[in-house]
Amino acid sequence: MRAWRSVLGLVLLVGLVVPAGAEVLAPPPVPEHPFHGEDGVLPDATTWLSLQRFTEGSGDPDHNYHYDLGSRFVFWRGDPFSVEGEIRMIFQSEMPSDWSDNPWLIDSSALVVGQTLRARYRIGDGSILGYFHHNSKHDLDRKRRRTPIHDAVGVKGISPLWKGEHPLDRSGEWAAWLTGRLEYALEPVFQMDEPEPYDGGVYLQADVEPWILDDLVTVFGTGRLSLLRGSVDDDAYWDLDYVARLGVRTPRRDRGIAVYGQVHRLHDDWRDDDSRGPDREQDPWTLVGVGIQFLY
Numbered sequence: 001m002r003a004w005r006s007v008l009g010l011v012l013l014v015g016l017v018v019p020a021g022a023e024v025l026a027p028p029p030v031p032e033h034p035f036h037g038e039d040g041v042l043p044d045a046t047t048w049l050s051l052q053r054f055t056e057g058s059g060d061p062d063h064n065y066h067y068d069l070g071s072r073f074v075f076w077r078g079d080p081f082s083v084e085g086e087i088r089m090i091f092q093s094e095m096p097s098d099w100s101d102n103p104w105l106i107d108s109s110a111l112v113v114g115q116t117l118r119a120r121y122r123i124g125d126g127s128i129l130g131y132f133h134h135n136s137k138h139d140l141d142r143k144r145r146r147t148p149i150h151d152a153v154g155v156k157g158i159s160p161l162w163k164g165e166h167p168l169d170r171s172g173e174w175a176a177w178l179t180g181r182l183e184y185a186l187e188p189v190f191q192m193d194e195p196e197p198y199d200g201g202v203y204l205q206a207d208v209e210p211w212i213l214d215d216l217v218t219v220f221g222t223g224r225l226s227l228l229r230g231s232v233d234d235d236a237y238w239d240l241d242y243v244a245r246l247g248v249r250t251p252r253r254d255r256g257i258a259v260y261g262q263v264h265r266l267h268d269d270w271r272d273d274d275s276r277g278p279d280r281e282q283d284p285w286t287l288v289g290v291g292i293q294f295l296y
Contacts, residue, residue, distance in 0.1 A: 026243050026264050028068055028088070029222065029293055031207065031253040032158065032179060036122070037077070045073035046254045052262070052291035056103060063287070065093035065106050070114075080122035084129075088114040112137045118156075125160035134189070150198050154183035166211055173212040179205040199236070201228040214251060220258075221246045239284075241265050249293075258293040 030048050037044045050068040070088035077083075090112040095103045118131035133152045159178040166172035181203040205224040212218045222245040229238055247260025264287045 026262075027224075028070060029220075029245055029247065029258055029260050029262075029291070030070075030072065030295065031220075032205075036125075037074075039077050039079055041076050043074055043077055045071060046295060047071040048293055048295050050291055050293040052289050054287050054289040063092070064095045064103060065091075067091045067093070067106070082120045082122075084118050084120060086114070086116040086118075090114075110137060127158045129156040129158070130154070131156065133183075149188075149196055151186045151189040152183050152200065153186060154181055154200075156181040169211070169213075172214075174208075174210050175212060176206070176208040179203075179207070181205075197230040197232050199229040199231055201226050203227075212251065216251065217248050218251050218253075219248050220260075241284075247291075249295075255295055258295065259291070260293070261290050263288050 028048055028050055030046060048068070048070055050066070052066045052068065054064055054066075056064075068088065068090050070086065072086045073084065075083045075085055091108055092110040092112065093106045094109040096105050096107045099107075112135065114133070114135050116131055116133045118129045120127050120129045131154055133150075133154065135150050137149055157180045161175055161177050163173055163175040166174055182200075183203070184200040185198050203224060203226045205222065207220070207222050209218050209220050222243070224243045226241045227238060228241060229236060231237070243262065243264045245260050245262045247258055249258035249260075250256030266284045266287065
């Protein structure tokens with residue numbers, strides 16, 4: 001147990017000091033610890049609605065909001081197996097230009113849709129999952145924005161939930177868990193448009209709740225490191241990207257309200273081909289923002 005805690009502490013330190021890795025679509029701040037509930041048909045579901053505001057000057061100066069609606073659910077569970085799904089819609093907003101100079105207004109520019117089907121096998125308090133994931137994007141304006149279009153298969157492992165008494169406050173607790181994922185991008189299956197230059201990736205994520213106060217609030221942090229493989233004109237390259245998130249939420253992981261700050265380094269700047277590939281002439285964006293999320 002001491003060895004596990006030492007490894008966990010090292011990974012959490014890396015994950016939170018060197019903020020963790022980005023992916024084609026950054027995951028929402030919804031805890032991904034496995035559902036361990038009742039067996040049957042449609043026994044569990046979590047739905048979220050998020051609004052995230054980005055600082056001016058981080059990334060595209062025209063990019064100001066994401067509003068994110070999604071649901072993660074269990075089709076069927078018969079312990080230790082379950083079949084699960086996820087659907088997510090992200091509305092991207094740009095700062096108004098022709099009709100207002102108020103940067104706080106929302107002006108929808110694109111819609112990104114993500115769908116996932118996965119099978120889970122529970123091992124003790126942890127899980128192994130295999131999945132198929134599909135992204136598509138629909139422009140609502142005349143600008144070319146990032147093209148998160150791909151079909152992929154992957155395998156994911158989620159560790160047991162480690163938890164204990166808070167060292168400075170006996171009325172509180174702490175918890176943490178790890179997630180690892182290996183993904184391979186397929187030739188387009190359900191796509192009409194050309195997919196982005198993404199071949200797959202390796203992802204490592206650390207989730208930590210350093211302070212859990214029952215019936216009051218939970219402090220949470222997420223760090224993700226991603227090693228992404230892409231190819232442009234048959235030239236392959238690798239990117240090491242990250243996402244870091246810190247916030248507070250009501251105590252239940254699958255219900256309530258969360259407020260958080262986030263740093264998200266993208267592996268390209270969403271529009272300019274000069275930001276792709278090993279000899280890029282333009283650095284990718286780093287989006288800095290704050291968000292609020294409602295979970296039900």
